[in-house]
Amino acid sequence: MNQHIEWRLPRSPRSAGRARAFLAGQAKDWKLPDDTTETAVLLLSELVTNACRHARVPPGREVWTRCVLRRDGVLRIEVSDASDVLPRPRAAAPDEESGRGLALVEALADAWGAYPRACGIGKTVWFEVGAGVGGDGVRDHRGCAALEGVEEEPMSETTRSSRHLSGMRGARYGEVLLISPSEDGGLKAAVYNTFGLNDCPLDKWNALDARALAEQFQVPMVFLNGPRFWTIDEVTTYAWGDVEKFDGLEARWAAEVRIPPDIDVSGASARKYYVETTVARDTEYVLAAGRPVYALVGPGERMYVLQAYSHTVDGSQTIDSLATLGDRLRLPEGWRFRVGTPDEDLHVRTADNKATVVQDELENTYMLHVR
Known part of the structure; x- marks a missing residue:
């Protein structure tokens, strides 16, 4: 059966580091391969950094992280924040110190996407790494380019339970x-x-x-x-x-x-x-x-x-x-x-x-x- 864990993090510069530590510890418990863990920790850090640094939300709002290890060995990670603005990859200039987060996600993840949260305000950005991804890598949620006018399910099937x-x-x-x-x-x-x-x-x-x-x-x-x-x-x-x-x-x-x-x-x-x-x-x-x-x-x-x-x-x-x-x-x-x-x-x-x-x-x- 699927295994999952969730964390709520404050919108703080330290939250990306905390998220990295939480996921690295959980990966050991789940006995994930080292390469999967390294990629997931890096991409999670980028998404949490984006949520804390760039999302324009009212004071006091938190960042919600959900990690799901599926039965087929795929690790899915979702980062939710209260901003309705969906992310778009962009090309960072050579001298820029930031702006490469989504480019890394796009390059290293087996699948990724973003969708407005039907079960709350704001959005969720997700990615998947690990075995079992076929075709073009896109699974049960559409990538950013296909989101406009599409009504997503309130919660991914990988995280639904009673x-x-x-x-x-x-x-x-x-x-x-x-x-x-x-x-x-x-x-x-x-x-x-x-x-x-x-x-x-x-x-x-x-x-x-x-x-x-x-x-x-x-x-x-x-x-x-x-x-x-x-x-x-x-x-x-x-x-x-x-x-x-x-x-x-x-x-x-x-x-x-x-x-x-x-x-x-x-x-x-x-x-x-x-x-x-x-x-x-x-x-x-x-x-x-x-x-x-x-x-x-x-x-x-x-x-x-x-x-x-x-x-x-x-x-x-x-x-x-x-x-x-x-x-x-x-x-x-x-x-x-x-x-x-x-x-x-x-x-x-x-x-x-x-x-x-x-x-x-x-x-x-x-x-x-x-x-």
Whole structure:
């Protein structure tokens, strides 16, 4: 199976040296050939140097390095930073002391490329060295010259694995949505979730300033979605992203939301309720047998299972009050609220790496159960 390790480095002149030392030590543990190690250490140093020296990003942003040793012996290294500017090789003048980093990568790597990060802001630059590269050396991501207009996968297949979390029902979390224009002229949001990192402490959550965060992360708008409380029991996540700090509150990239044009993200109207929204994520929720399941049933008997209730509108909601939630909702014609207790575990899975969700007017969130 694939082996991988990750490091987070500050944007400091010393980080390239630290990255070299980390990789050299890991290469010994993985028993890599000396020539592979020497090449990888050199190229990693160049990419980390570029990320620290040239990427124009807000203060405090880190450089993320991921190293993957594949089953076929190929070593893949990815360096991510918060700059959206994709690198382009250039010819350095003979008297220049810098500017040769990407030229070295292009000359020494078996394959390399760069792509915008779908699971976070910024970009990832990657290269591969070692046995098993055929053809022109380009594998599952396109090189820089082929990137324009191409939508990359949120995470390389070499680094995808599952994470399982349980004991979730009633647990508090918060979401930070970084909203920006999408490629089709609409809006999209990178969703960062605190669950698994902290319990969304109220003092830190209430201190967050959406306008200040929007300026810090260089996006037009930030939406603070919470506090929220899970109504599922377990989740298996098959794709996830990096951890960011929002005024000291850690949250991990969890999904990308495409915001429909009829949803008012400003909150000035009620048009965002009972409207389907597509969320790019790959998850499987489990609601345990013998425990209540709350759901909306819409036109065509489409069932949306409650995944979380919110304190954004009504801070008095509790897990026990959900039994009578249907009495409080102003449901559109053709909709109804339902409570049931399944005899077997209920599995609610995304379809084609996408979830379809709706919210009620209390901003409780429901996911379509595809049966």
